[in-house]
Amino acid sequence: MRTVIKIGGSLLRSAQHFLDAAKFISTFDKPVVVVSAVKGVTDMLIELYKTRHESIYEAIREIHVEIAKRLGVSGIDPLLRELYKALDMPEGPDVLDYFMSFGERLSATIMHGLLRRIGLESKLFVAPIITDDNFGSAKPLEDKSLAEEIGENEGVSVVTGFIGRTRDGRFTTVGRGGSDYTATFLAKLLGYRRVILVTDAPGVLTANPQEVPEAKILPMMSVEEAVEAARLGAKNFHPRTFEPVTNGMYVEVRNYWSRGTVIGNFYAPPPYKVVLRCGEGSCVVGLDAEEIVKLGGEYVSRFAAHVPMPPKWAHDLFVKPYFEKLVWIN
Incomplete structure (x- = not known):
């Protein structure tokens, strides 16, 4: 079964984290892998956009160069040069999204290089989802023109999460935490049934464990319940994550080792989750x-x-x- 896997930014903090993710990815047959930015980098890019301070650029550069160097992969230098040039860009409605796009573009480039280095056939897809031009909270469009190539790829397809592009090629973002939404929307476009959202949590918990230490992992929940939990602020999900989940699709929320929580178009106990x-x-x-x-x-x-x-x-x-x-x- 073809699977879309999203690797969250909390799992991409160092070279070892990228290796752990690559090992997990290698256990699947030709998956589509949606990659988030390295943890903390999106906030740094927003600050860089606001201040244009070279010190912030250097910090972002150092994070990615160190990870790439330790993994023995290349390919990020052109992106870093492009980001540096962006410091002189004038204000515009699409400029913040352009700055934020570098987080996923850099991490996906590193992941793509690492997968190839460990012997997996891999192809990189940057912002393959077409959106409207509502920058900051763009809406993906039912346009398969770029996504079709992913479905035809015979190896691992590494895709940038969170970002899309307008029909005229400008980068957009679908809202913070939007890599989950990218994964489910892409699965719908491709006709895939299974989506795995890999996070640092073992699944969807019945409560915040900081407030309820005995909180448990839910084995299953319906899409409607998950949507409502997301709307009310459950940190597991982007609020629009489950909009694309149609009949036959299901989403697993898990870490690398747990069975996690399965979310789909079904109803399961308990009555309060x-x-x-x-x-x-x-x-x-x-x-x-x-x-x-x-x-x-x-x-x-x-x-x-x-x-x-x-x-x-x-x-x-x-x-x-x-x-x-x-x-x-x-």
Whole structure:
């Protein structure tokens, strides 16, 4: 089965992290690999755009040169020269997106070079998704003109996450955290059923473990529940991640070692799945959220309700009772 794999920026912080990712990628047959920027680099690029300070450019350059050197790969020098020239660019509606594009372009170039160095056939695709010109939060278009080449590639296809391009070739971004969205949208364009979002978390947790230490990994959840959790601020997802997930597609949220959480067009227990801090209280996301409204909770949506209690209390009351009734992943 052809698979789209997204490697998050939190997993791309050093040469060793790139090696770990490459090892994981090598276990799949001709995957499409969507690559995020090295952790922290997008924020640095935004600051570089605002200030045009060469010291920030040098810091970005050093991060990538060090990783590439340790991995024994080349190909980033032209991008770094291009970024340096961008310091003299005038303001414009598309300039910030252009600056931010370098994070994914640099990391994808390194990943592409590394895969080839370890003996895998690899091809690099830069911003293959066509979008509108709403810079900063561009909307991908149902245009397969660039994506079709990915489907025809016989090796690993390394794709830049987060960024797209207008029909006239200008770089766009789909919003922070948008590599997830890139992965699911690309899978839809290509007709692939499986998407793996690889993060530093083992899956979707029932609550923030900093607030609820006994939070568990959900084995499964529906697209509707995941969309609602994303809308309410679950850090696992870009809010638009699941818009492209149609019947037959499913998404795995996991790290390299866990089974993670499977998200698709199905409904699975428990009836209450995720507790999120919402203002002074909590939002409970799940299939039976409307039952909480009947008990006095505040209606948020078909799959979410607000309760005036801290997340730990809400988790103990609505989610924890189902722990023993399910086979939980540790």
